[in-house]
């Protein structure tokens with residue numbers, strides 16, 4: 001594996017899950033693998049988990065992480081080809097990616113979507129430009145349409161907590177005050193489609209995700225019906241995909257409550273807004289897996305880095 005920018009880069013999710021469990025049991029086993037190798041983490045957007053867990057993963061492999069908040073701290077980067085750069089951007093991605101490749105053996109990038117320009121977001125121009133113009137492997141730390149480190153983490157967490165051979169997993173939309181990206185939901189859908197689970201999505205009308213991603217996964221507009229016999233309820237807000245980036249619905253009846261989910265385990269990628277997305281009683285209960293998910297981010301990133309180090 002050269003780059004990791006999508007759940008589609010996983011050849012066999014079950015074997016990856018087993019490998020991640022081995023790493024989790026013995027995280028320092030490969031401490032020599034990354035010796036004298038540098039990973040650069042470039043953030044165009046905020047982060048708590050991804051920023052820390054990816055550094056932790058690199059440290060567990062003996063790598064040296066260097067981190068930069070690109071938005072704000074670096075020169076404004078131009079991504080368009082052939083532009084006359086007489087505006088706000090000061091250097092082109094062609095130079096920026098090539099330069100960072102001189103300092104780093106692996107580059108990880110976080111770049112959220114505009115949520116205003118669907119075509120631009122779907123082209124994944126930021127992450128794809130890094131793949132094109134850097135000379136080292138690229139890892140996505142959440143791009144415009146995908147969050148593959150999160151999706152992999154969620155797959156392990158379900159595998160670890162499942163008491164059934166084929167659990168029922170529901171991805172439920174929940175309300176939020178802001179327009180949020182589709183990346184986490186998209187990668188979760190792709191991960192679940194690769195696993196042996198009964199999987200359904202619940203969202204209000206107008207909130208279907210990209211049908212090229214949901215494919216033949218069932219989508220219900222009735223949350224109560226979707227939650228029947230659920231073992232895992234994975235919750236996320238996303239803005240409308242059809243009316244791109246719009247907030248069409250803030251109905252608090254879609255908020256996750258203890259009464260609604262019963263004994264099902266609760267999952268969320270975090271950060272989560274309490275009593276908007278989910279009520280306190282759920283997050284504060286033993287049925288919440290959110291902290292375990294955050295812990296698994298380290299081991300998912302560590303497997304991805306291990307595979308990249310072994311193959312380059």
Ligand SMILES: NCCC[C@H](NC(=O)CCC(=O)O)C(=O)O
Nearest residue numbers: 142180181183184269270271273
């Ligand atoms: N990396 C995990 C989620 C990141 C982002 N959430 C957010 O922007 C939440 C921000 C807020 O609640 O104000 C998203 O939905 O893709």
Ligand SMILES: NC(=O)OP(=O)(O)O
Nearest residue numbers: 047048049050269270
């Ligand atoms: N889940 C996740 O990616 O969290 P951060 O945005 O804090 O990195």
